[in-house]
Amino acid sequence: MGRKWNNIKEKKASKDANTSKVYAKFGVEIYVAAKKGEPDPESNRALKVVLERAKTYNVPKAIIDRALEKAKGSGDENYVETRYEGFGPNGSMIVVDALTNNVNRTAPLVRSAFSKNGGNMGVSGSVTYMFDPTAVIGVEGKSADEVMELLIEADVDVRDVLEEEESVIVYAEPDQFHAVQEAFKNAGITEFTVAELTLLPQNYVSLPEDGAVQFEKLIDALEDLDDVQQVYHNVDSEE
Numbered sequence: 001m002g003r004k005w006n007n008i009k010e011k012k013a014s015k016d017a018n019t020s021k022v023y024a025k026f027g028v029e030i031y032v033a034a035k036k037g038e039p040d041p042e043s044n045r046a047l048k049v050v051l052e053r054a055k056t057y058n059v060p061k062a063i064i065d066r067a068l069e070k071a072k073g074s075g076d077e078n079y080v081e082t083r084y085e086g087f088g089p090n091g092s093m094i095v096v097d098a099l100t101n102n103v104n105r106t107a108p109l110v111r112s113a114f115s116k117n118g119g120n121m122g123v124s125g126s127v128t129y130m131f132d133p134t135a136v137i138g139v140e141g142k143s144a145d146e147v148m149e150l151l152i153e154a155d156v157d158v159r160d161v162l163e164e165e166e167s168v169i170v171y172a173e174p175d176q177f178h179a180v181q182e183a184f185k186n187a188g189i190t191e192f193t194v195a196e197l198t199l200l201p202q203n204y205v206s207l208p209e210d211g212a213v214q215f216e217k218l219i220d221a222l223e224d225l226d227d228v229q230q231v232y233h234n235v236d237s238e239e
Contacts, residue, residue: 034072079099134173158176207235
């Protein structure tokens with residue numbers, strides 16, 4: 001895995017730094033998670049995950065509170081979770097997760113983003129088998145050995161613990177997301193540089209310069225769609 005997660009996160013952070021679009025998307029995600037169960041993160045694990053993620057993206061409290069109040073109140077919008085899969089330049093693979101209140105609107109927009117930027121949509125299952133659902137949690141101020149010892153003492157199973165730039169990143173099974181966080185919190189660590197449930201590719205591909213430029217345009221076009229929550233891919237973004 002190496003520096004893959006940090007590269008993806010840095011690129012995303014640089015794009016999202018100057019826009020409120022990411023906050024609006026979190027607002028929808030929080031609303032949907034809260035409507036599925038109780039609007040209380042302590043009794044709604046899906047909501048707890050979203051709120052932890054929102055914290056690492058510095059989503060304003062006002063947006064979080066508004067989404068929760070909407071879920072508690074008369075909000076009756078129905079959102080559907082949809083996943084689209086496709087291919088970019090040079091056989092690159094892309095998975096797009098969306099939350100939409102109108103599938104008939106979203107599917108053509110995603111298809112158009114692919115086709116206008118050198119990609120094409122695939123059928124369900126054509127790409128996701130090459131990705132692994134993964135919990136990714138990062139902390140600062142500890143070494144990889146210290147983190148591993150902490151997790152062993154807490155009896156938490158993880159896939160890997162790696163030092164990536166200034167953070168230590170823990171990779172674990174998705175169902176270990178809360179267990180890893182609780183282990184850290186019990187050790188007095190409450191701030192996380194990363195807190196994600198994501199898809200990580202099993203293998204990465206590199207693109208030639210012209211393909212990389214086209215690929216970036218494709219990813220940008222997909223991420224700019226209001227209904228799209230997450231875009232995952234298998235392109236190595238290291239320089």
